[in-house]
Every structure is written in structure tokens, then in C-alpha cells.
Amino acid sequence: MTVKKLMVIGAGQMGSGIAQVCAQAGYTVLLNDLKPEFVERGLGVIKKNLSRQVEKERMTAQQMEEVLSNLTASTDLNDAANVDLIIEAAVENMEIKTKIFNQLDEIAPAHAILASNTSSLPITEIAAATKRPEKVIGMHFMNPVPVMKLVEIIRGLATADEVYQTIEDMTKTLKKVPVEVNDFPGFVSNRILMPMINEAIFTLYEGVATKEAIDEVMKLGMNHPMGPLTLADFIGLDTCLYIMETLHEGFGDDKYRPCPLLRKYVKAGWLGKKTGRGFYTYE
Ligand SMILES: CC(=O)CC(=O)SCCNC(=O)CCNC(=O)[C@H](O)C(C)(C)COP(=O)(O)OP(=O)(O)OC[C@H]1O[C@@H](n2cnc3c(N)ncnc32)[C@H](O)[C@@H]1OP(=O)(O)O
Numbered sequence: 093m094t095v096k097k098l099m100v101i102g103a104g105q106m107g108s109g110i111a112q113v114c115a116q117a118g119y120t121v122l123l124n125d126l127k128p129e130f131v132e133r134g135l136g137v138i139k140k141n142l143s144r145q146v147e148k149e150r151m152t153a154q155q156m157e158e159v160l161s162n163l164t165a166s167t168d169l170n171d172a173a174n175v176d177l178i179i180e181a182a183v184e185n186m187e188i189k190t191k192i193f194n195q196l197d198e199i200a201p202a203h204a205i206l207a208s209n210t211s212s213l214p215i216t217e218i219a220a221a222t223k224r225p226e227k228v229i230g231m232h233f234m235n236p237v238p239v240m241k242l243v244e245i246i247r248g249l250a251t252a253d254e255v256y257q258t259i260e261d262m263t264k265t266l267k268k269v270p271v272e273v274n275d276f277p278g279f280v281s282n283r284i285l286m287p288m289i290n291e292a293i294f295t296l297y298e299g300v301a302t303k304e305a306i307d308e309v310m311k312l313g314m315n316h317p318m319g320p321l322t323l324a325d326f327i328g329l330d331t332c333l334y335i336m337e338t339l340h341e342g343f344g345d346d347k348y349r350p351c352p353l354l355r356k357y358v359k360a361g362w363l364g365k366k367t368g369r370g371f372y373t374y375e
């Protein structure tokens with residue numbers, strides 16, 4: 093199956109990045125969110141990113157217009173009626189995701205593949221909300237999407253081989269590197285990354301060092317591009333907490349318990365860069 097037209101659901105930091113790279117690769121993209129202002133915010137971020145490419149003379153103004161013409165705003169899930177692929181990047185919540193997939197199963201054409209950009213939730217469970225579990229797959233992009241090379245591709249229990257192949261081929265057309273993994277909580281990326289971030293939060297919580305010191309140790313000592321607390325703010329503290337809860341519940345092992353300080357920040361609405369405040373403050 094060849095993918096030509098696709099819908100991205102959720103115009104937040106991940107959805108807008110995914111829509112951008114797909115439009116740049118020449119796909120026709122519908123960018124969907126609940127309200128027009130959310131879609132406009134996502135399209136605004138894409139325009140800003142592309143304008144930077146034009147300023148750096150990596151793209152002409154005409155090429156930018158071509159990319160933008162591949163993008164259409166949508167606030168109606170019924171627009172998925174004539175697409176080949178849907179990439180869902182709504183909030184990291186199983187109830188919301190299964191509801192979306194259940195609706196999409198009714199709306200999308202029979203041949204369409206339903207992919208989720210979930211960070212940690214079981215693909216097999218999301219697939220079970222549909223009558224086409226063989227066409228459901230995980231397509232996990234990394235943040236910031238236009239920059240990061242990896243797409244972790246997750247096979248659910250029932251994912252068909254030809255569906256895996258279509259998604260692997262499509263990922264390569266986005267100039268990304270696909271890596272195949274099986275469906276276990278947090279997959280590979282967040283099973284390893286998120287406990288490190290959670291441990292950094294415990295290190296702060298227990299007063300071992302200041303936030304700046306913790307980040308500096310990991311940046312200068314381990315050559316990480318960002319310290320773990322800066323990275324947590326960048327990912328979103330709500331998303332970090334959801335992922336830790338999925339690991340904790342999925343493995344039933346207390347080594348994955350989320351740090352109380354992470355819970356407190358999320359309850360306060362300090363979600364990181366996207367809300368202007370997390371471990372650090374942002375303009
Ligand atoms: C939670 C999950 O489920 C999975 C995840 O995604 S976990 C998060 C994975 N991501 C990471 O770990 C990111 C770690 N951080 C980094 O790699 C780097 O700090 C970074 C790429 C974000 C920024 O890099 P930097 O060198 O510090 O800054 P900067 O020089 O401003 O940016 C480097 C390039 O990235 C681009 N860039 C930075 N942020 C960007 C963004 N949000 N969107 C688009 N482009 C961006 C810049 O334009 C710049 O491009 P050029 O080199 O082409 O000019």
C-alpha cells in the first residue's frame with residue numbers, strides 16, 4: 093500500500109512536528125485538533141520553523157509555500173474518511189486514545205493504517221478498541237520531530253507484516269531512521285530514558301544537589317545535550333508522569349514509582365516549557 097494522504101491528530105508539540113516533516117516529504121496532510129485555535133497554533137509553529145529554514149537559505153520561499161500548501165486544518169474527525177494513514181498524537185491518556193481509535197475505525201477507509209505516537213501506552217490495547225487490530229501500529233517520533241532522526245516503530249500483538257513494512261518504508265521517506273521494537277510498557281526509548289529523568293527528580297527532591305548542578309553533571313559528565321530536568325521540562329512534566337505511571341502499572345514494580353515532586357508540579361499546572369514553568373521558568 094502506498095501512503096499519499098494522511099491525518100495527524102493533535103496539533104501540540106509532537107503533532108505539529110509530525111505534520112511538518114510529512115508535508116516537507118510531499119504528503120498531503122490534514123492537521124486535526126479539537127478547536128480551530130489549537131490547529132492554528134500548531135500551523136504557526138510550523139510556519140516559524142520553515143521561515144527559519146528560509147532565513148538560513150536551506151529552503152526557498154517558494155518551497156516553503158509548497159510545503160504549507162500540503163497542509164490543511166481540520167477540527168472534524170470525519171475528515172479521516174479519505175486518508176491512507178492516521179498518526180494520532182493527542183494527549184498520553186488511554187481513555188482518550190481508545191475513544192479516538194474507536195471513532196477512527198468507523199470513519200477511516202478499510203485500507204487505512206491507524207498509527208499512534210504514544211510514548212508508552214500498549215499498542216495492543218489501543219488496537220483492541222478497533223475492528224482492525226492488524227492495521228494498528230506504534231509510530232513513536234522523538235521531540236523535536238524536525239531534528240531527531242529516530243522513529244521507534246512498535247508492533248502490536250496483531251500488527252500485520254505488510255502494515256509494518258508500509259510504515260517502515262514511509263518513515264524512510266521522511267528521512268528518519270526506523271527501529272523496530274515489540275509492545276512492552278515504555279517500549280525501549282522511555283523504559284530507559286524516563287527512569288533516568290525520574291531519578292534526577294528524586295535527586296533534587298532529596299536535596300542531593302540543585303537543579304542546575306544535576307543538569308550540569310549530566311551535560312558535562314555524560315555529554316547529554318540537555319540535563320535531565322531541562323529535558324523533562326522540554327518533554328512536558330504531564331507526559332513524563334503519564335509515562336512513569338504506565339511503567340509502574342505495566343510492570344507492577346515499585347522501581348518505576350513516580351517521584352512525589354513530579355506529581356506535585358503536575359498538580360500545580362507546572363508542566364514545563366509549554367506552560368512557561370516547570371523545574372525552570374520560561375518566557
Ligand atoms: C518523551 C518521548 O516519548 C520521547 C522523546 O522525544 S524524549 C526526548 C528526545 N529528545 C531529546 O533528548 C533532545 C535532547 N536535546 C537536543 O538534542 C538538543 O538540545 C536540541 C536538538 C533540542 C537543541 O539543540 P542545541 O544545539 O542545543 O540548540 P540549537 O543550536 O538551538 O538547535 C540545533 C538545531 O535544532 C533546531 N531546533 C532546535 N529546537 C527545535 C525545535 N523545537 N523545532 C525545530 N527545530 C529545532 C535548530 O533550529 C538548529 O537547527 P540547525 O542546526 O539546522 O541550525
Ligand SMILES: NC(=O)C1=CN([C@@H]2O[C@H](COP(=O)(O)OP(=O)(O)OC[C@H]3O[C@@H](n4cnc5c(N)ncnc54)[C@H](OP(=O)(O)O)[C@@H]3O)[C@@H](O)[C@H]2O)C=CC1
Nearest residue numbers: 102103104105106107125126181182183184210211235327
Ligand atoms: N512531548 C514529547 O517529548 C513526546 C510526546 N509523545 C507523545 O505524543 C503525544 C502528544 O504529546 P505532546 O505533543 O507533547 O502533547 P501536547 O500537550 O503538546 O499536545 C497534545 C494535543 O492534542 C490535543 N488533543 C487532546 N485530546 C484530543 C482529541 N480528543 N482530539 C484531538 N486532539 C486532542 C491537545 O489539545 P488540548 O490542548 O485541548 O489538550 C493538544 O493540542 C502523547 O501521546 C505523548 O506521550 C511522543 C514523543 C515525545
